[in-house]
Amino acid sequence: MRAKGILPTFHECPYCHGKKIGRIRRGLYKCYQCRKEWSRRRGSKLEKYRVTLQKVLLAVKLFELETSVRKASHQLGLAYNTTYTLYDLIRKTILHLTTNNNRFSGEIEVDESYFGGRRKGKRGRGAPNKIPVFGILERGGKVRVEVVDDVKGDTLLNLSLKKVKRGSLVYTDKFRSYDGLVSYGFKHERIDHGLKFANGKVYINGIEGFWSFAKDRLMKYHGVDPEKFPLYLKELEFRYNYRNSDLFDVVMRQLKM
Known part of the structure; x- marks a missing residue:
């Protein structure tokens, strides 16, 4: 599955660092030392999002294809605002690729x-x-x-x-x-x-x-909302600079960071 690596792998409890941990149900872990529970999304960029990984993957693909939020929300079966928030997450994620401090030359x-x-x-x-x-x-x-x-x-x-x-x-x-x-x-x-x-x-x-x-x-x-314009501008910088690359893979690598 291409989503592999987006979510962290837990080998110890994030609270007490105990090693006696296990999955108690889908997407949820428990520590048998401190008795605390946590989501498998803990510490990832998707921690605050209650959208399935499959829909996150499809959202990234639709973003790559420049599908509008309205059309993407219909294809994903999600509310417009939820889809907009996912697109906003993707834009903020790729912003990292546009903040390189290396100076141009030549x-x-x-x-x-x-x-x-x-x-x-x-x-x-x-x-x-x-x-x-x-x-x-x-x-x-x-x-x-x-x-x-x-x-x-x-x-x-x-x-x-x-x-x-x-x-x-x-x-x-x-x-x-x-x-x-x-x-x-x-x-x-x-x-x-x-x-x-x-x-x-x-x-x-x-x-x-x-x-x-x-x-x-x-x-x-x-x-575009003037307050959001700088973020959209950086998206266009990203699309131009990576126009000969697989944008889906580039975005996925950033989501894993």
Whole structure:
């Protein structure tokens, strides 16, 4: 069964550390020294959930397939809120894979984009009611994205310092917030969208491809609570970085941790 390993194996009592333990009924253990009982889910990420392992497995599969919560709740035979909570658990579980502190190096593409509902009026930089997101892509590697308060030079340059090694070659557009990259110790090449889209290696097609990838998928949600948006954004970062992997297996490995 693929769920094997999600739940811990008990060799002693978690309360008194006694060795005289046994299963008294399905899913429940007992210590014959201190007389305490506990669930086999104790200490696992599923400890607080009263959903069968089979349904957890199916929920992970439906999440991998980008099935909506409403459709998944029907297929699982669970209430909408229960299914939503399971999806939320999965998103928080894979968040661990997006918090790597290793800094990117080599050839890097940097850009910022804006997320939010479709509204009339100004779009792009400075548009009201939009959430600014900063993105960094390591060519031949992964992407990292983060919600930011603003796209001022200090904000973007400080994030670049945290996530990219000095000496790396950074490609950006001509936005003035990137003016200080060289003084921060980076090599810097700019692309001018008004003149040409790509000039040899001077392009940011990779990070712009991620923006399209992310926005296409967010459209399916028909709106995301702004408070939850950072979690959904990290899910999209995860899906993009592991798009050539078996997402089911990746999520299952994280649930076992």
